[in-house]
Every structure is written in C-alpha cells, then in structure tokens.
Amino acid sequence: VYISDHGESLGENNIYLHGMPYAIAPDAQKQVPVIIWSPTSNNIDKSSLISTIDQPVSHDFITPTLLNFFGITTDEVAAAPTFFKSTH
Structure with missing residues (x-):
C-alpha cells in the first residue's frame, strides 16, 4: 500500500x-x-476494492485495512472503513 x-x-x-x-x-x-499492489492470490475481495475506486478515502483507512488483510481483529477497528475487505 x-x-x-x-x-x-x-x-x-x-x-x-x-x-x-x-x-x-x-x-x-x-x-x-x-x-495498492498485491499478487492475484491475495484474499482481497475485489468487489469491495473496486467499490472504493471513485470514493473519497483517508489515511485513517490504512491501519484497519492492514489488520483486516492479515486476519487480526480488534474492537478498536472492527467497524472502521477500509480500502478493501479480505476474504479469509
């Protein structure tokens, strides 16, 4: 990212x-x-990524996105917006 x-x-x-x-x-x-670059076998939900292409995003999306991507869950970012969702 x-x-x-x-x-x-x-x-x-x-x-x-x-x-x-x-x-x-x-x-x-x-x-x-x-x-955002990642190999094709990355567990990224492509439809969630595509849906953000023309939407305003923020630096605040970085931490929740990376935690979600690596399968780490915390109450602090559970409902936070992300660049994409992970499929794992």
Whole structure:
C-alpha cells in the first residue's frame, strides 16, 4: 500500500509549495494518490476494492485495512472503513 502523506503544488497556477490553509489550498495539495499492489492470490475481495475506486478515502483507512488483510481483529477497528475487505 502506498499513499502519499500530503500533496504538493509543483507550479500549477504559479504555486510552488505545500501546506497552504485547507480552505484555500488547491486540490493538488488535498488529494493524494493511493496505490495498492498485491499478487492475484491475495484474499482481497475485489468487489469491495473496486467499490472504493471513485470514493473519497483517508489515511485513517490504512491501519484497519492492514489488520483486516492479515486476519487480526480488534474492537478498536472492527467497524472502521477500509480500502478493501479480505476474504479469509
């Protein structure tokens, strides 16, 4: 799982920085890519992964997703949103 910690303005509209106040920050600073790579025999429920493609997600999804993927259950993240569900 790769997710950037923040966006960066690289000259769009003559802005070269990150960390502007959220209310005026351009989308390039507020929306970051998420890449999930795994072999095909990975126990990932593909329909749950596909359903999140166009949905807003958060860094908060990382821990519950990885715990779910490795079959670890805790009350703290039992109902937390994830990038995908595991089939095991």
